[in-house]
Amino acid sequence: MTNNNILLGGNGDRQIVLNAGMANRHGLITGATGTGKTVTLQVLAESFSRLGVPVFTADVKGDLSGLAGAGKAHPKITERLDYIKIDAHDFEPCPVLFWDVFGKHGHSVRTTVSEMGPTLLANLLELNETQEGVLQIAFSLADDEGLLLLDLKDLRAMLNWVADNAKDLEREYGRVSRQSVTAILRRLLTLEEAGGEIFFGEPALHIEDLMQNDFSGRGVVSILDATTLYHSPRIYATFLLWLLSELMEELPERGDADLPKLVFFFDEAHLLFSHAPKALLEKITQVVRLIRSKGVGVFFVTQYPNDVPDQVIGQLGNRIQHALRAFTPKDRKAVKAAAETFRENPAFDTEEMISNLGVGEALISTLDEKGVPSMVEKTLMSPPRSQFGPVSEAERKKILARSPLKSKYGEAVDRESAYELLKKREEELIKRREEQAKSEEQEKQAKRSKSRSGGSRRQGVGEAFAKSIARAIGSRLGKQIIRGILGSIMGKG
Secondary structure: OOEEEEEEEEEEOOOEEHHHHHHHHHHEHHHHHHHHHHHHHHHHHHHHOOOOEEEEEEEEEEHHHHHHOEOOOOOOHHHHHHHHHHOOOOOOOEEEEEEEEEOOOOOOOEHHHHHHHHHHHHHHHHHOHHHHHHHHHHHHHHHHOOOOOOOOOHHHHHHHHHHHHHHHHHHOOOOOOHHHHHHHHHHHHHHOOOOHHHOOOOOOOHHHHHHHOOOOOOEEEEEEEEHHHHHOOHHHHHHHHHHHHHHHHHHOOOOOOOOOEEEEEEEEOHHHHHOOOOOOOOHHHHHHHHHHHHOOEEEEEEHHHHHHHHHOOOOOOOEOOOOOOOOOOOHHHHHHHHHHHOOOOOOOHHHHHHOOOOOOOOEEEEEOOHHHHHOOOOEEOOOOOOOOOOOHHHHHHHHHHHHHHHHHHOOOEOOOHHHHHHHHHHHHHHHHHHHHHHHHHHHHHHHHHOOOOOOOOOHHHHHHHHHHHHHHHHOOOOOOEEEEOOOOOOOOO
């Protein structure tokens, strides 16, 4: 690497590089299974780390844990290094943090229900429009009172409370049906059975812990063990999208810089887009566009370019295309679509070349310092400096044992939250209802004894109660919660 250029590989005539300063213009890594996408991701991750840029990546197959170990010499690697004309290639590990939603193979990753927000949670629960509206009301009521929903039992308590008091809340928040609340509660039960409840709680993940450098200045590579999480694809995709939204809301504006603040690899990206409704896709597109100004580069990794919607793929300036095999009409269509995303090279037929690439070869087009895409080039990819394949379980445990974050995320915390607060407020609410009934009776008697007046209308006791009922549940945490594009809380900290 020289002048912040990352060496991707070579083609015999010249070396092909990626300008790291253009990483916040995002990228796309595509290709069939077994053609080299994971190794390409590994090379990029360790290269950004050496430049001092922190990296986040999910590890779906378990292979990327090899970033924590040093690679070894091999005749095939030597042959490749000679072909690409790489003189210095020291085998070395990267500084790594391991994460795991289930807490088995890394530090536990948690967030609160409030931090995830209603938009992403509705997508996770696969709610229809009416049910999502009811969920929005529950969040709005909690947000207005600054009441944090920490885990699923808090959300369940909040939904039941809203259903029980729907009539009183209707004037301020809209209509809520018991049937919709029941349907949402059933979805929550399904989420719990899939293991999703373990993700919600405290201590919640602090985004700054994903943007660390070691003592030598290298960027720390955060690796999320997704070997189990991947079996719940909607939870997996929602979790990564939540991370992006957190970065979007928490990081300050940075603009274009010599190097990105963080590089984020979204592996198996088709899971994000395959079932997302149109409204969510529009918000995802907006996040991808705006997160560039926060200094975050996002690389989507998937099999086919058309796994990613056109409005998103148009924002991905750096392209690495591994082989695609055209066995069926659908495959041929995908190959043609992939070829059309590149700036044409007169030296070869791009569409034909995609089908004839070998393992470890790719077609590459990157952005120059002015943001102009380069002509597509056939490239033999550089080998990684870190270890091929996963590190041993013993080595993983050793890395976890000496991690500075071990004590921070080691034990779950269950402090007083909505569940407990709503329970305490129930008695107060019953008392308020009794007072309301008494006051309404007194008001009726007063109306019968008074003549009509032409003065201004006094607010009825019932209306006043409807406006104050939300305050009866408040935890008095301080201020109203404000949310961003994907429903993530803004201005935390």
